[in-house]
Amino acid sequence: MLQMRPGCECCDRDLPPDSADARICSFECTFCSECANQRLAGTCPNCGGELVPRPSRPAGKLEKFPASTTRVFKSEGCSAVP
Known part of the structure; x- marks a missing residue:
């Protein structure tokens, strides 16, 4: 099951579980x-x-399987892999 992390590691923007703007790696x-x-x-x-775009979790399933509340943020920022 996906953790559904709550924010962007680069800019710390909020990414709620239903956000179409979230991207994840494997x-x-x-x-x-x-x-x-x-x-x-x-x-x-x-x-x-x-x-790739993070899949959404149906609202009914979020009650039983909530998204993570643990934020991962790189205060130094991030840049592309060379």
Whole structure:
């Protein structure tokens, strides 16, 4: 089950579970679409994996399986993998 992390690792923008702007890699590193596209060129700076739209979780399932509340934020910012 996806963690559904609550924010972008680059800019700390809120990304609620129903956000269409969330992008993730296979390790669930989470970024907003702006950072994923503009800063990172679609590649995760942590693992080098592809960043893809995060699937949404149906509202009824969020009650039983809530999204994570743990934020991951790189205060130094992030940049694309060379």
